[in-house]
Amino acid sequence: MRTHHKIIIATLIMAFACVSAFAQGGQRDTYTGTIISFGTGLSTRTTTATFTLDLRGRTTDEQAARFLAVLAEGGQDTLLKELNDEDLGSFSVGGRLGRTINAVRVREVDGKIRVFAVFERWIRFAELRGGYNSVDYPFGIIELFIDPKTGRGEGTYIAAAKVRWKRDSKDGEYHVEIENFATFPARLMGVMKRK
Numbered sequence: 779m780r781t782h783h784k785i786i787i788a789t790l791i792m793a794f795a796c797v798s799a800f801a802q803g804g805q806r807d808t809y810t811g812t813i814i815s816f817g818t819g820l821s822t823r824t825t826t827a828t829f830t831l832d833l834r835g836r837t838t839d840e841q842a843a844r845f846l847a848v849l850a851e852g853g854q855d856t857l858l859k860e861l862n863d864e865d866l867g868s869f870s871v872g873g874r875l876g877r878t879i880n881a882v883r884v885r886e887v888d889g890k891i892r893v894f895a896v897f898e899r900w901i902r903f904a905e906l907r908g909g910y911n912s913v914d915y916p917f918g919i920i921e922l923f924i925d926p927k928t929g930r931g932e933g934t935y936i937a938a939a940k941v942r943w944k945r946d947s948k949d950g951e952y953h954v955e956i957e958n959f960a961t962f963p964a965r966l967m968g969v970m971k972r973k
Contacts, residue, residue: 811969833867893922929971934963
C-alpha cells in the first residue's frame with residue numbers, strides 16, 4: 779500500500795496569496811537542474827532526470843486571492859478548471875513534452891528567492907483506464923529556493939499532489955494542505971537560474 783506523505787503549508791497565504799517581493803508579470807526566468815526521485819511501493823529504485831522550468835509571468839495578488847476562494851468554495855477540481863486558463867510558463871522533464879505552468883508566486887524568504895509553481899500534472903492513460911487512486915492527485919508542485927547572488931539553489935518537486943482547504947484543529951485557522959501521493963517529494967538539486 780502506498781504511503782501518503784502530507785505537507786501542511788503553515789499559513790493561510792503561504793501557497794498562493796503570499797505578498798510577492800517582486801514584480802508580478804512580464805518577468806522571464808529559466809531554471810534548470812536535476813530531479814532525484816525516490817522509489818515507492820514495488821519500485822524502490824531512485825531515478826534521476828534533468829528539468830527545465832521556464833517562467834514567463836507571475837500570479838498577481840488578486841488572482842491568488844481568487845484562487846484561494848475557488849479552492850475554499852469548490853475544492854481542487856474547481857480550482858484546477860480555474861487554473862487551466864492560466865499560462866505562465868512551462869515545466870519539462872528530460873525529453874518529455876513540457877506542461878503549462880498555471881500559477882507562480884515569487885517572494886523573498888530568509889535571504890533566498892522562493893519560487894512556488896503549480897501545474898496540472900502528467901497523467902498516464904493507464905492511470906485513467908485503471909481508475910487508480912493517483913488520479914485524485916491532479917497537481918504538480920515545484921518549490922525552489924534560490925540564492926540571489928549566485929543564482930543557484932535547490933528545492934522539491936511533488937509529481938502528484940492533492941490540494942485541500944482545511945481547518946487546523948490546533949489553531950482553528952484555515953490552511954492550504956498539500957498531500958503528496960508518493961512517500962517523499964522528489965529533490966531538485968543543482969538548480970541554476972539561467973541568464
